[in-house]
Amino acid sequence: MRTMTRSYGDPCGVARGLDVIGERWALLVVRDLLLGPKRFNDLLGGLHGASPNVLTQRLHDLIDLGVVRRRDLGPPARVRLYELTEWGHELEPLLLHLGRWGSQAPSPPQGELGIDSLLLSLKAGFDPARADELSGTYQLGVDGDTYLVRVADSSLQIERRAARQPSATLSTDLDTLRQVIDGRIAIPAAQQSSRLHIDGDEPSVRHLTDLLQP
Incomplete structure (x- = not known):
């Protein structure tokens, strides 16, 4: 696992966790992979506001950090999929709890749930x-x-x-x-x-x- 170039430099587990998933869009990428693998364009379609370049960088970071892995399907499909590692799947309880907690915050005026x-x-x-x-x-x-x-x-x-x-x-x-x-x-x-x-x-x-x- 590589070391983050941007880090809180704090040995606390919360800070170290944020070193891994604290960048913008990172946790939403994890959210959209919890139910199963996705192709790049499918991920991009669910992350409204994220550019292809930003998503590419975020996936690269999450792969290097051991949260996401890339899987290439051979012929005849020749499809590249992104999926969570076992460590990445351990974020599910946190995300479900965060979703329950966040649902009490004001909702944005526009947008629908994917x-x-x-x-x-x-x-x-x-x-x-x-x-x-x-x-x-x-x-x-x-x-x-x-x-x-x-x-x-x-x-x-x-x-x-x-x-x-x-x-x-x-x-x-x-x-x-x-x-x-x-x-x-x-x-x-x-x-x-x-x-x-x-x-x-x-x-x-x-x-x-x-x-x-x-």
């Missing part, structure tokens, strides 16, 4: 006491991307990948999902307007509905 922020907010607000009643494996399809959603062992797991044999599936667009999660539209109403489709056995559909709209 898909990563939206699903992480769902995870941050999950009540472990409801895990038994909502237990199951589900799949969300949002604007062509697929997410595994699993409730088990008093926790909510969300990953950017397909679920194996989900008991219920829901497909929609990002704007509709935002409205569903923040309560602006009920799932049955979204279904009636053909903005959302949900399939599965009745108990699983009910559990998935209750998870998204407690």
